[in-house]
Amino acid sequence: MRKSDSGLSEVVSVVMILTVVILTIVMAALILIPIMGDNDERVHNGDVLLEFARMKADVDTAWISNNTGVTRQAVFTLSPAGDRTEVTVMPNLFSVLSFGGVSLEYGDPVSDNYTKVNIIYTAANMYAEDVEIIYSGGALLQNGDEILPGSTKDTTRYIVVVDKSVVKEQSIGGTGIVTLEYRLDKIVQSGSDYLCVFYMVIR
Amino acid sequence: MMQKSDSGLSVAIGFIMLLMIIALIIGTWALVGVPEQTRNAESYHAIGVTNAFLDYKIGVDDLRLNNQSGVNVSMLIPAASAYSSGALRLSGNVGTLSIFSNESLLLSEVGMSRLSATFGTTNTYVGYEGGGVFRSDYGYATWVTPPMFELDNLSNDLYVTMVVPRLNGSFFVGSTEGIPVDTGWKNASQWETFSTNQTVEIRYNAKEEWDAQLWYTAFYEAVEKYENDENAGKIANVTCTPGINGNTASLLIHPVSGKIIHIHILYPEYDVDVRSS
């Protein structure tokens, strides 16, 4: 009788410990991970907006100073997993499946060879809302709302354009980073607007 | 009784194995994960610092091109990032530039100044030297944008144009925040021009070999650009040879049958200072 009792107490303790462990894991999976993942993705959405705003400012600096021929770079992080601004203990395992993409597309045509350039970031988030950030010819939009307007001089607009025969449309997706290289080629006048002609490519 | 001590042993063994697995995971992270994350983070931060130096170059050039003298303009160089501190250094004499004509000194030696930043593990180094911005990774340096050094064919005569900004000042500042730099353009320097039909040698003597390599690249690419120019093209009786020998980079221009070489060189001076925060 004593032997079966002592066997029983071990089993009971194992079962209770297992129950606690399973409960913890389940709570973690159902509550903690989505919250952390959601938080990481919101922070990442904000980071990409800052990266785009920085790119807009640098592109503006180039044509304000008529700085032709100098190639500059802008880096965009596609997903929280690709975040390179911190050294984390647990590399964002929570957003393993969220990814994003950056594409370089032709926008509205402005004259024969030149079109506005659109650089678009789309997110495919697992937990947080998806965000779409568009840089269009000098203005910055997020989910359809204009965050930063394009630049003007009195009533003349400065539009950032690319030459269709030189710059190709591209699209890159994934979880790492995308680098945009751009260079001011020239500034031409078209009607009442100034066209800042850039060479752009994404890698 | 045997049963009881056995069941105690298996729990102990299980626990120890679990601890070993955890130790393995932490060890792998420390030896592989952290250095790789650090390398990625530094590489990302380096692009930000490079962009700041390009902005600096644009600001400094704009001051001169728009005749804005008499004021110091202040700019923040974000050498530090969230995870590491950074340092900014202005060195006055990292090399000397001289121009010889047939072995005799045409232009007296001019000291080259460099504004540079390091951060984190200091494997990456970004700087503004001679009007160009360079980036050096693990000892290998390339120009992000080259200095103003051009060879042009104008009416079949060779024109060499150089603008070499000189930064007056000297400092070495470290910080965990951005470092403010004040720069003022002195409206003093004039263009110096020489014309000669003798062999010209433009020589850059660097204190460090990678710096000589950098300037050799600048000379080489200026020659390439001039020789492959679609409009004017090469001049027949003039040969341009870039060369490198240890710490000295040189460009030899050899005219034949009386061809004339014109050299225009400008050394704009800037006062550069940093305020310690």
Next chain:
Amino acid sequence: MNSRKADEGSAEIIGFVLIIALIVSVTSVWILIYLPNEGNAVEIDHTRLVTGQFADLKYGIDLLWITGQEGVRSSRLISPSPVEGTEISGLLFLSPPLGTGTITVGEGTNFKINSTTVKALKITYNSANYYASDVSIVYDGGVVFRAGNDEEPLVLLEPAIGDDRLVIIAVSDVAEQQLLGNIPLSLTYTYKATSYYPNATVTVTPDASNPWTSLISSSKTYANVTVVRYDALIGGPQS
């Protein structure tokens, strides 16, 4: 024999209770120590971000007058607060609640140039921190400084000042504006006009907390004073 059985039974219960106690203590350490530390770090990092944004803003404003591009309007982003966490943050284990900061645009230091009064363009960021101490970052006529609750104002970037020349960034026609937000706001600035005052004496109303008082000795005469006027506007997203 009876006592042995009762002992064996109670050992498991004790083990279970100890494990629960361990979980509770870990959770309380998390909430009482780790969470405020995280919040503090996030808010300090955000202050660094805003400082960088103000430095970029100063660079953008300076670039326009240096290149003489009158009439040009450009814009930059300012983030008044760190990115918000989830709605149930603060209650559960993860992201701490983050405050909403304020951005104000209006008139700053009054300068008297000979007998004309000129008002500087002033852009202020006021934080609303829960964990770190509150801080303001101010752009005033070209100087960027940081002011805290107890500290002296710390000048981060100096204005365009030289031995005989001074450039003041002034307001053109700005009505005071204040926006509170937790999403990034746009700051649009337009370079409107330039006025030159040769051989002018510049006075600033003495005020201990204003860095201009230590930058310009009272009533200094400059060979060349340039006042560049800007319009500035803060805005949220426009659909």
